[in-house]
Amino acid sequence: MQQLTAIVTGASEGLGKSFAIELAGRNMNLMLVALPASGLPELASFIRKNFAVTVYHLEIDLTHTESYTEIFAWLKEQRITAHLLINNAGLGNWSWFEDKNIAFYKMQIELNVITPVLLTRLFLAQADASVTSYILNVGSLGGLFLVPKKQVYGATKSFIRYFTKCLQLELYGSNVKLSLLSPGGINTKPELLVMNNTLKGISKATILEPEQVARIAIDGLLKGKKEIIPGAVNRFLVLLNSLLPAYIKDNIIKRRLNTILVS
Amino acid sequence: MKVLVTGATGFIGRQLTLALANAGHEVKALCRNTDHPYLIKHPNIEPVLGNILYKQSLARAMDSCEQVYHTAAMAKMWCRNTDDYHETNVTGTQNVLEVAKTCKVQKLVYTSTCGVWGPTIKHPMTETDPRITGFPIAYERTKYLAELEVQSFVKQGLPVVIVNPSRVYGEGPITDSNTVGKMVSGYLKGKWRIIPGNGEQVANYAFLDDVVAGHIAAMDKGITGERYILGGHDISFNDFFKTLQQVSGKQLSMIRIPLKAIEIYSRLEWLKTRLTGLSPVFLPEFAERLKYDQKYCSSKAVTHLGYTITPFVEGLQKTVNYLKESKNNVFEIKDRRNEDNESLLGDHKTNQLCSN
Numbered sequence: 271m272q273q274l275t276a277i278v279t280g281a282s283e284g285l286g287k288s289f290a291i292e293l294a295g296r297n298m299n300l301m302l303v304a305l306p307a308s309g310l311p312e313l314a315s316f317i318r319k320n321f322a323v324t325v326y327h328l329e330i331d332l333t334h335t336e337s338y339t340e341i342f343a344w345l346k347e348q349r350i351t352a353h354l355l356i357n358n359a360g361l362g363n364w365s366w367f368e369d370k371n372i373a374f375y376k377m378q379i380e381l382n383v384i385t386p387v388l389l390t391r392l393f394l395a396q397a398d399a400s401v402t403s404y405i406l407n408v409g410s411l412g413g414l415f416l417v418p419k420k421q422v423y424g425a426t427k428s429f430i431r432y433f434t435k436c437l438q439l440e441l442y443g444s445n446v447k448l449s450l451l452s453p454g455g456i457n458t459k460p461e462l463l464v465m466n467n468t469l470k471g472i473s474k475a476t477i478l479e480p481e482q483v484a485r486i487a488i489d490g491l492l493k494g495k496k497e498i499i500p501g502a503v504n505r506f507l508v509l510l511n512s513l514l515p516a517y518i519k520d521n522i523i524k525r526r527l528n529t530i531l532v533s
Numbered sequence: 534m535k536v537l538v539t540g541a542t543g544f545i546g547r548q549l550t551l552a553l554a555n556a557g558h559e560v561k562a563l564c565r566n567t568d569h570p571y572l573i574k575h576p577n578i579e580p581v582l583g584n585i586l587y588k589q590s591l592a593r594a595m596d597s598c599e600q601v602y603h604t605a606a607m608a609k610m611w612c613r614n615t616d617d618y619h620e621t622n623v624t625g626t627q628n629v630l631e632v633a634k635t636c637k638v639q640k641l642v643y644t645s646t647c648g649v650w651g652p653t654i655k656h657p658m659t660e661t662d663p664r665i666t667g668f669p670i671a672y673e674r675t676k677y678l679a680e681l682e683v684q685s686f687v688k689q690g691l692p693v694v695i696v697n698p699s700r701v702y703g704e705g706p707i708t709d710s711n712t713v714g715k716m717v718s719g720y721l722k723g724k725w726r727i728i729p730g731n732g733e734q735v736a737n738y739a740f741l742d743d744v745v746a747g748h749i750a751a752m753d754k755g756i757t758g759e760r761y762i763l764g765g766h767d768i769s770f771n772d773f774f775k776t777l778q779q780v781s782g783k784q785l786s787m788i789r790i791p792l793k794a795i796e797i798y799s800r801l802e803w804l805k806t807r808l809t810g811l812s813p814v815f816l817p818e819f820a821e822r823l824k825y826d827q828k829y830c831s832s833k834a835v836t837h838l839g840y841t842i843t844p845f846v847e848g849l850q851k852t853v854n855y856l857k858e859s860k861n862n863v864f865e866i867k868d869r870r871n872e873d874n875e876s877l878l879g880d881h882k883t884n885q886l887c888s889n
Contacts, residue, residue, distance in 0.1 A: 291654075291665050312661045320654040457667045460681055463674055464619070479667030 275299040277352050279332060280359030282308035284458030288484035289356050294321040296488065301352060302327040332359050333380045335388055342392050354404045355393040357386035364419050375422050382426035387433060397446060405448045406491045407434045411504060414452060415511065417523060438496055447494040451487045454504040456480050475503040537598040539563045539585055539629060540605030542571040544711045545644060545701060548745045549602055554578045563594050571706050585625035591632040600752055603629045604644040608672060608710030610888060611812055615671055622675035623682060630686040640692045642751045643683050647699040647737065647762060648673035648889040652825030657767060659830045660760045669818035687758040694755030696748055699764040699829050700889050703741025703848060704855035712888045713738065718856050720777055726785055729886055730792040732771035735826040739765035740848035743841060750838035761834040766845045780850040796820040822887040
């Protein structure tokens with residue numbers, strides 16, 4: 271079988287890094303995109319050394335949308351068709367609305383909303399209709415539940431939810447499979463490693479390791495699942511969400527918030 | 534020269550104080566208990582009562598010291614209060630760095646671990662390779678966070694070099710973190726008889742004397758902010774026990790336990806610990822680790838520090854001889870904390886199969 275090529279954004283750290291390693295382990299060539307000075311060349315060379323796949327890497331700031339056409343123009347020049355797009359790059363935070371400046375929110379919305387939309391558009395334009403193409407949009411359970419201190423982040427992920435679900439309808443019957451990944455907490459950045467490990471009980475059980483999430487997500491994507499919610503506890507919470515009255519849900523979220531505030 | 538060693542009763546720190554004292558340095562040995570049986574008595578070693586969690590005691594200990602080796606850490610596989618890992622490894626390291634900055638210490642060596650890389654895929658990990666999994670093991674997670682602390686102090690101008698030993702074995706007491714020592718002494722007593730899975734899982738074994746010399750070389754020649762893997766040979770469980778059999782002359786029939794069985798057992802242990810608070814024999818995060826190799830490459834230290842690697846057979850022979858000789862002496866005194874680790878598999882925990 272022909273070796274597939276996957277584009278992974280935000281590939282140098284956290285979940286993106288796990289996607290890169292997971293896809294390499296499934297014998298896929300990679301086009302890794304991440305910010306300069308984030309360790310991307312080291313990751314690319316590690317993957318080349320340890321897996322029999324071709325790895326291209328591109329250090330760019332994805333908030334510069336003008337560079338997107340360059341990515342695809344370059345791929346075309348190399349006669350490479352991308353078969354998978356993992357829209358992973360994103361900017362999270364955990365802060366009261368007043369605590370971040372407008373530049374931060376602008377960047378967050380650009381990276382979480384504009385980037386995946388435009389990349390999806392350009393990816394579909396180059397997709398080979400004769401083989402199946404796959405798009406994975408990384409949303410969040412935060413796009414489903416109301417979480418204080420995640421006001422803008424959660425809203426961008428709600429956008430991704432709508433965008434992905436709607437595009438799934440539009441692309442029904444085509445050779446493109448589109449999945450929404452809705453993870454709970456993931457142990458990625460150092461500050462999350464500290465915070466997540468102070469959690470107890472149910473809240474703790476919602477947290478997964480990045481390599482678990484990546485494995486479950488790629489499994490789901492290749493199977494054509496519409497929405498992928500990693501972790502049994504998270505799936506249970508989503509089920510509860512549709513059954514429980516609002517005040518109990520509020521209570522759960524507030525308790526989680528309290529645990530974190532106390533730590 | 535006046536040198537402070539934190540964790541002076543630990544497996545590495547203890548041997549380090551001796552090497553430094555023999556080299557003629559005035560060694561201040563920081564320990565929480567100056568009567569500790571593992572503390573080495575030597576005219577050049579001055580025991581200093583202190584705790585890395587108390588900055589005042591650190592300031593007293595570090596006073597007029599030109600160099601600091603920070604080897605103190607919470608390295609055991611499980612503790613009742615999981616916050617202890619963060620306290621000791623991250624906050625403790627922060628304290629040491631802060632006090633070193635105020636005391637104008639000329640250079641520090643921070644003892645990290647190859648556990649900050651953890652599992653490997655095909656080739657041995659080098660210093661620039663990324664970590665490929667998350668950090669479910671508290672020790673590895675907090676040592677990684679401590680490295681980030683070191684890097685932030687390096688940015689502020691503090692001269693710190695990081696060394697990353699792999700799984701250290703050698704002539705020293707069986708402390709909580711001397712996991713290989715536990716395995717070897719268990720084997721010698723005829724109590725350790727298990728090999729996980731097919732026994733082909735590979736880990737890197739570093740000889741204590743090499744690691745100690747590597748620390749001193751890092752102090753002499755290490756570049757601020759750089760990391761140096763201080764490893765040894767990549768050896769599978771099968772080869773480990775084959776060599777152990779060869780050097781000890783003791784032949785035990787080993788039992789291979791399927792990884793799936795270990796995984797199920799680890800989940801039961803986890804549940805037991807959750808329900809009863811008793812210490813676990815084995816935990817799921819360690820069972821998961823048994824699926825991976827842990828291979829590390831010491832080339833950078835060899836090239837830049839003149840690090841040397843003792844052949845595994847030679848190192849293991851010395852270790853076996855040491856453990857046989859010290860059977861009835863002071864080093865057999867077990868840590869009281871160790872005593873609640875009595876387990877179904879005898880008195881040796883199995884978590885040491887995966888530690889670095």
